[in-house]
Amino acid sequence: MKLDKRYIFHGDSACRPEHPYADSPTEAEPYIVDEELKQAVNLAIQLRRPLLLEGEAGCGKTRLASAIAYELGLPFYRWDVRSTSKAQEGLYQYDALCRLHDVQAKNAGSTVKRDPSNPTDYCEMGALGKAFQLTEYRSVVLIDEIDKADLDFPNDLLTVLDRKSEFLILETNETIKPTPGNEPIIIITSNKEKGGLPAPFLRRCIYHFLKFPDRPEQLSRIVDAHYQATTLAQEETPPKTDLVKAAATRFLELRREGGLYKKPSTSEFLDWIEALQHFGDKPYAVSTLKKVSPLPYLELLIKRRDDWEKMASAA
Amino acid sequence: MNDLDLRIDFTDVTTRLFRRLRKGFKLGMGEYLVALDVIRWETGPKTLADLKLTLRLLWCHSLTEQEQLEDDWDAIATLTAAKPKEKPSSDSASDASAAPEKPEAEPPTAPEVQQQLPQPPQPEPEVSSDFMRTPYLGDEWDDGSALQTYFPVSRRSLSYFWRYLRRPVADGSADVFDLSATVQQVSRQGFFLAPVYTRRNVNHARLVLLIDQDGSMAPFHRFTRDLVETVWEESSLQPDNTSVYYFYNVPTSHVYIDSHCTSPVTLAAVLASCDSETSVLIVSDAGAARGYRRMERVRLTTEFLVKLKQRTNLIGWLNPMPEDRWAGTSAGMIRHLVRMEPMNDDGMSNTIDTLLRGQPLSS
Numbered sequence: 001m002k003l004d005k006r007y008i009f010h011g012d013s014a015c016r017p018e019h020p021y022a023d024s025p026t027e028a029e030p031y032i033v034d035e036e037l038k039q040a041v042n043l044a045i046q047l048r049r050p051l052l053l054e055g056e057a058g059c060g061k062t063r064l065a066s067a068i069a070y071e072l073g074l075p076f077y078r079w080d081v082r083s084t085s086k087a088q089e090g091l092y093q094y095d096a097l098c099r100l101h102d103v104q105a106k107n108a109g110s111t112v113k114r115d116p117s118n119p120t121d122y123c124e125m126g127a128l129g130k131a132f133q134l135t136e137y138r139s140v141v142l143i144d145e146i147d148k149a150d151l152d153f154p155n156d157l158l159t160v161l162d163r164k165s166e167f168l169i170l171e172t173n174e175t176i177k178p179t180p181g182n183e184p185i186i187i188i189t190s191n192k193e194k195g196g197l198p199a200p201f202l203r204r205c206i207y208h209f210l211k212f213p214d215r216p217e218q219l220s221r222i223v224d225a226h227y228q229a230t231t232l233a234q235e236e237t238p239p240k241t242d243l244v245k246a247a248a249t250r251f252l253e254l255r256r257e258g259g260l261y262k263k264p265s266t267s268e269f270l271d272w273i274e275a276l277q278h279f280g281d282k283p284y285a286v287s288t289l290k291k292v293s294p295l296p297y298l299e300l301l302i303k304r305r306d307d308w309e310k311m312a313s314a315a
Numbered sequence: 316m317n318d319l320d321l322r323i324d325f326t327d328v329t330t331r332l333f334r335r336l337r338k339g340f341k342l343g344m345g346e347y348l349v350a351l352d353v354i355r356w357e358t359g360p361k362t363l364a365d366l367k368l369t370l371r372l373l374w375c376h377s378l379t380e381q382e383q384l385e386d387d388w389d390a391i392a393t394l395t396a397a398k399p400k401e402k403p404s405s406d407s408a409s410d411a412s413a414a415p416e417k418p419e420a421e422p423p424t425a426p427e428v429q430q431q432l433p434q435p436p437q438p439e440p441e442v443s444s445d446f447m448r449t450p451y452l453g454d455e456w457d458d459g460s461a462l463q464t465y466f467p468v469s470r471r472s473l474s475y476f477w478r479y480l481r482r483p484v485a486d487g488s489a490d491v492f493d494l495s496a497t498v499q500q501v502s503r504q505g506f507f508l509a510p511v512y513t514r515r516n517v518n519h520a521r522l523v524l525l526i527d528q529d530g531s532m533a534p535f536h537r538f539t540r541d542l543v544e545t546v547w548e549e550s551s552l553q554p555d556n557t558s559v560y561y562f563y564n565v566p567t568s569h570v571y572i573d574s575h576c577t578s579p580v581t582l583a584a585v586l587a588s589c590d591s592e593t594s595v596l597i598v599s600d601a602g603a604a605r606g607y608r609r610m611e612r613v614r615l616t617t618e619f620l621v622k623l624k625q626r627t628n629l630i631g632w633l634n635p636m637p638e639d640r641w642a643g644t645s646a647g648m649i650r651h652l653v654r655m656e657p658m659n660d661d662g663m664s665n666t667i668d669t670l671l672r673g674q675p676l677s678s
Binding site: 008039043049097101103151196205206207209 | 357369
């Protein structure tokens, strides 16, 4: 397999091409990527295999996909999997009932928006279907929370996710398959909520476990990146470095030593920083934050009653 | 030149690691070839650490697998660390590594013969040449799972197998849209009135689960708990058609409706609720866990099975002990009375089959 030099992910939104393709995300997604994750993304792009991301809730699994689409300027199609989702929905859906209705309506003399004699008018493409139809460039498809669906769901997707994938639209007898070289970049996220995924499915994926950033500097970098993106848009004052540093230290301490059942994640940390910075009349005092107990705005970090009680008894 | 040497080394390390991990990680040739592809890329791994990262991303699919790769990597890295010193004057790629080493371990095969033959006798020549030199590692390492936990059947496969326990009867609510029937009706009537709906399929299978609890079954509580949870939460069985009872060693006059064996019901009442279409699944080690053969236990079990067989023929028995431990125990005798299966994927599958189609006539 040859290396495709058009698409190399650097983890830097400044690498976005000047003229991104249609359907590419318009808002920059601040995302800090370490070497391993960068390597994983590039392998997935080059080998045309899906990238399976696992990790704690709120550590940025879903956001990575739009960060990739933004940086490479590629169209981004998102498919949120629900408990009732079927593999078919990601490919296409056909509204036969509407067509039947239109035939009758037309015969009765009323005007219809679509032409019932043309079967393709009633076909709505799903995320993968849209991605397969692109002939000039690739796209990024996010299959979010694949573990939420039925047990058979990953198995049904196997053939579509394979490199020689194609599917048939029964109603119109069209075969949809990606143009060689322009297969979609597929990112799959999972929380392992309902047991593991089947082995044949895993075998086809590149697997990466997103670890929680366990050093204060990493958290500070995430906060910086986040505010760089939002301050541009909303003219907010970013929090001071020493506040972020103190907050990161206290936050990691809580995660490490709090003995919590549900540990707060990156997204909750960002909310907390936001509250420390903007909720009061002026930003929270750094000297107080370093030693105050219990922590301020604990509502943002602790989401379970037993964890609350634990914190209360510790204080 | 130096760069080329490194590449050869990488292929070798990749091959060794693949042979070690293949079985346990369920990797196919595709995964191996992809790894070789990536090594050849310009942007491919430059250092051994890079290589490890690449292979980890390609081959591991869980944190446990990542840890196992780390362990195996260390073993392989120490073996290959001494390598560059041993082949200082290698000029061409594959022959160079094979030529100086072959004669040491395998005197009859001269290097010239090797080079003349276009197809080497071994399927993987570069690997076998390396095995001559290094301490014997075992041809393909067992995945090491024997040293890890005994995990006969995963929760996923349990939920999966339960789905096959079904007797669909179309007597549910009429809300399934039938396109072809609708089109037919329209063409018959000449105009469209309403879509045609058919009745939804409902699972009419009935299941009684009898679980041996405590004593020798204590180590397997995790699996029996999974079994019960998946029946309740993830099977397609109707909750009204499913009942779970617990017993200690043998179901005698009473069984219990809770796993702590505190609320008894009479066995007669349980049997009375079974008809010929009720599947009964017994989960017990039948004495195999401790390796005893007790005639008393066999006698009581036989009595119970005779009573049960008067009611239904759809009887399955899952034994959480591996099959090779049944011989010489009570389980070895009881298995002649009822089809007993080990609690692994194949056994589960056969059991579901028995629960639907019944015991073979011979037993």
